[in-house]
Amino acid sequence: MDARILVVEDDEALGAQVVGHLEREGFSVAWIRDGAEAREVDLRGLSLVLVDIMLPGVWGTELVRLYRMRSDVPILVLSARQSTEDKVGALALGADDYMTKPFWPEELLARVRARLRRPRIEQLKERRVGDLLLDLEGGSATIAGASLELTPSEHAVLAALAARPGSAITRRALMQAALDPDRCATERALDVHVSRLRKKLGERGVKITTVWGIGYRLDSVEGSSP
Numbered sequence: 001m002d003a004r005i006l007v008v009e010d011d012e013a014l015g016a017q018v019v020g021h022l023e024r025e026g027f028s029v030a031w032i033r034d035g036a037e038a039r040e041v042d043l044r045g046l047s048l049v050l051v052d053i054m055l056p057g058v059w060g061t062e063l064v065r066l067y068r069m070r071s072d073v074p075i076l077v078l079s080a081r082q083s084t085e086d087k088v089g090a091l092a093l094g095a096d097d098y099m100t101k102p103f104w105p106e107e108l109l110a111r112v113r114a115r116l117r118r119p120r121i122e123q124l125k126e127r128r129v130g131d132l133l134l135d136l137e138g139g140s141a142t143i144a145g146a147s148l149e150l151t152p153s154e155h156a157v158l159a160a161l162a163a164r165p166g167s168a169i170t171r172r173a174l175m176q177a178a179l180d181p182d183r184c185a186t187e188r189a190l191d192v193h194v195s196r197l198r199k200k201l202g203e204r205g206v207k208i209t210t211v212w213g214i215g216y217r218l219d220s221v222e223g224s225s226p
Contacts, residue, residue, distance in 0.1 A: 003047035003116055004028045008038045008063065009078065010055050014101070018050065018078075021105045022112070038063055043071040048115055053079040053086070061093060061176045068094025069136075074115045078103075089176035092160060092169065129165040130220035131205025134158060143204045150200065153179060157193045161208065161218035168211040 005022055009015035010033045022029045032038045036057030043049070049067060053060040064075055077090045080101040087098045097111055127134045131144040139155050141148040150158065156178035161169060171187050179189060194216060198208055209217045 002028075004030070004045055005112070006038075006041065006043075006046050006049045007031045008033075008035070008049065008051040008055065008060065010034065010052065017105070018108065021109060025109060025112075027112075035059060035063060039066060043067060043073050046071075046073050048112060049073055049075045050078055050112075051075060053077060053081055053090070061090060064090060064093040064095050065177065074118070076111060076115060078108075085170055085172045088170065089173040092163065092173045092177045127159060127162045129162045129206055129218060132158075132162065132201075134162055143201060143206070146204070148200055150197075151193075154193050154197050154200075157190070158197055158218075161216060165206075165218050165220065168214045168217045171215040174215060 005027050007015060007018055007022070007029060009018060009031070012033075015031055015033065019029050019031050032041065034057045035055035038051070038055070039058050039062075051060045051063055051067075055063070060077065060079070064077065067073065067075060074096045075094065076097045076099065077095045078099050078101060079086065079090075082100045090098050096115060099108065099111060125135070125137050127136060133142045134155070135141065136159060139150075139152060141150055141155060141158065157174060160174055160177040171190055175187070175190050178193075194208055201207065203221060205221055207219050207221055209219050211217050
């Protein structure tokens with residue numbers, strides 16, 4: 001099968017097994033063991049990326065976020081972390097699938113084949129909720145036609161909320177999707193960003209609602225554009 005797959009996995013034994021299974025199926029495979037090295041990889045020409053979460057250098061969640069900003073290549077997460085929050089967080093970042101370790105090789109190959117059979121979707125360039133329009137490529141935003149001056153972190157938080165308007169998103173998922181793990185990715189930092197976003201949004205088209213015990217939700221304000 002003419003497909004190029006990137007495996008990002010620091011476990012030598014598991015990585016060798018995964019690469020071996022894929023190569024025996026006829027795939028062309030590149031293997032990177034370090035998150036920092038994987039951060040700089042050229043994604044052009046890749047058919048699929050398999051990425052672990054707990055990596056040296058840069059965590060897999062950060063790689064998923066960066067890869068999705070740069071490419072629409074399908075991403076399959078392989079991780080020993082089994083909580084719902086971890087899975088939701090990875091999918092919110094842009095992963096297409098999530099497999100928990102340990103797994104049977106047959107299941108991995110079945111998921112790889114299924115993902116490769118699906119047509120690639122054009123990468124989303126903008127996101128609209130009510131009167132809010134987010135430019136996902138340029139990092140700009142407008143509300144009711146007026147420009148919103150947002151920091152990169154504020155834009156990322158708002159984009160993560162806008163991906164699922166009307167649905168509550170956990171604080172942890174928002175932190176994974178929007179905040180740099182190498183910096184101050186804490187609930188307090190997230191709450192500060194949300195507070196500043198609320199002031200900048202005012203009452204113009206959308207509002208950020210606190211969902212107690214869970215996180216936040218982005219809602220259209222009644223009377224705004226559909």
